Amino acid sequence: MADAPKANPVRNSKASNVPPKWGISNGANAVVGQSGGPTGVINASLVGVIEEARKHPEIETLFGSMHAVVGMVKDDFIDLTNLSAETLELVAASPSSAIGTSRNKPDAEYCAKILEVFKKRNIRYFFYIGGNDSANTAHILNKMADEIDYDIRAFHIPKTVDNDLLVTDHCPGFGTAAKFEACALMGDDLDNRALPGVKIDVIMGRHAGFLTAATVLGRQRDDDGPHLVYLPERPVSMEQFLGDVDGVLGKLGRCVVTVSEGICDADGVTWARKLAEQAETDAHGNIQLSGTGSLADFLSAQVKSNLKVSRVRADTFGYLQRSFPGIQSPVDFDEARRCGREAVKLAMEHDNGSVAIKRLGNGADYAVELFRTDLSSVAEKTKPMPDDFINAEGNGVTDAFIEYAMPLIGELPRTEYLGGRPRI
């Protein structure tokens, strides 16, 4: 998979004496798929691919593969070539994955079937919007196509609310989900001021704490919550957790806590797994715990039974975090769309790659440029929160994180609470 820039459609095949088998004249086609969990802007990336593909006569038809690799195996495609401008804008503004998605991770046999379908339809460009698994799928497909001498250009477009991809400064999808978390906690903290007590919110992100960390981004006043933030990167014992909550209660008379669904006990085992194992052991009656509500309920029960506080509530935010409509971060939206376009541009010059974002300036000077990185550098692996984003106590974030994340979420609503005013 050499990657020197080259004119399309001549492909720098490993077998250099093999002439290119495809080009403008024989109607090369492209496919795009959306993989893994939906986000608020994955459709903006899809639209970026669609609008850029139109500009390149090298691509005759752009197929949308229904439900990611599933459509590629089952030959289930729609035509994305001639959608109206109005439809495209509506799609770009919609959450979820407009051509469906899947969590399938194709193995070699699965990929062989995909390549059969690609051959039949003369699909020569493969664009895949997703996370590290999707980069890996592109990587495998590209290698297998090389092995059978089928010319294909395979590009990955980054997408994940978890923000856990390597190489790229941040992932499209994160900014919008982070904005949701910031807004949610702004409202929830005001609610907790109005009806004081302990409030615990369980946030998406099993392995990386970026989204849970983003719950702090709407803080406006010194004593705004969340007051404690627990990330999967820092184990927390029940003793520490309860001690922290008690400390905030003593100081403020209330406490708002955000917790990643992936937090671990001091022994490194996630609380979610411990609870699931315990629920299986306690297999009495009809009540069966799913992973959804139980961590929130468990933490809430621990606070209730160990601390002196009458009002304890807990919520698990669930799928709203990635699907709530109408709150896209403008920066995230724009970058997601640009990443889609960039993949198509890169595919005119390169054999394969993943689109990545480089930050050129921060704060008021925030700006980015896009670049190509190797699929192998993004495939499979994930990135945790850097150490300097997490406070020493392991129960909060640093200013470095706030400076990193703030430009990605766009403007937040402002709020006012009057309870801090002088008494008369």
Place this chain on the structure above:
Amino acid sequence: MADAPKANPVRNSKASNVPPKWGISNGANAVVGQSGGPTGVINASLVGVIEEARKHPEIETLFGSMHAVVGMVKDDFIDLTNLSAETLELVAASPSSAIGTSRNKPDAEYCAKILEVFKKRNIRYFFYIGGNDSANTAHILNKMADEIDYDIRAFHIPKTVDNDLLVTDHCPGFGTAAKFEACALMGDDLDNRALPGVKIDVIMGRHAGFLTAATVLGRQRDDDGPHLVYLPERPVSMEQFLGDVDGVLGKLGRCVVTVSEGICDADGVTWARKLAEQAETDAHGNIQLSGTGSLADFLSAQVKSNLKVSRVRADTFGYLQRSFPGIQSPVDFDEARRCGREAVKLAMEHDNGSVAIKRLGNGADYAVELFRTDLSSVAEKTKPMPDDFINAEGNGVTDAFIEYAMPLIGELPRTEYLGGRPRI
């Protein structure tokens, strides 16, 4: 509590030979409180009271009582008389209760203490923003003040996300929460299209189904979810529930269900109570179920174990439903503010009352006028969904409900999904 219009400050006291004890000249003051669960627009009503009170020289100082009746008993007040226009707009736009709230329901002894504080501060106007319990508090206070010949004007300003107050066409707070539900299900349904299976969402509203019903308001396409809607007004057996879900699965290959937290089994006992009782019986181990997640988990487990479907997910929306910032319904916001103003205007002419909304036109001609109703007609009682808003099967809503609710929520985002397009 006679209510003939009369000029302020002469009060038509029951003891007609007793001269009015207060007026402009001796500095009558007013108090406003926010009671019960916060909403997205209860602060707009507060600002309505503040801005109208300024216009009336009969009111010298407007006290904000911190945490509803708690502040009135503890003499914990802030001065709302001289807030800047900018602050007022920020407050009005903020979710939650800007001067705190409480769920206390004052009895006679509690009210006697409140009246002591009122006397000390010469508080002669009482404005209380809340639900039916708050109307009752105003009613009790007004009667007790009469009994001790302390002149006070007591007004209730309606507020509830549940929309369950009598007399009024609808309640400020409902439109914004209904918009949240509509948006949430728009996104969640698109998510379920992208990753098909069964999705169950548990919605606020223990006794009235309006909010759960509002989850349908964002449906744009014929097969948009929620496909099934279960309300507290219609008992549902597990057999019917599973049969309904199976039917939708057979037809669409997916199913999105919204369920009120207050739904009952066929015997009229809520599922939540049955689960709580079972959880107490199964008091093994450390896992303790709160009411929060368990209904969602229970229904999800029932679907998983009884129907042929691999992907089942459930969420409980929790406090986000009433506290998410930045998504006020403009109609709801405007009406909430007008209700606050109207209470002050009415207090210049009447002894007591609750502000109610009358609908004058619907659809494109939607318009309302406000009127005074007796406190006793709103106090304590609640209103369920009318029968003609619920379908015959007890698993959905009628067009009559949609026509009723649609004008209250304002414009929704539009979305697009491409999976319905022809295959090529």
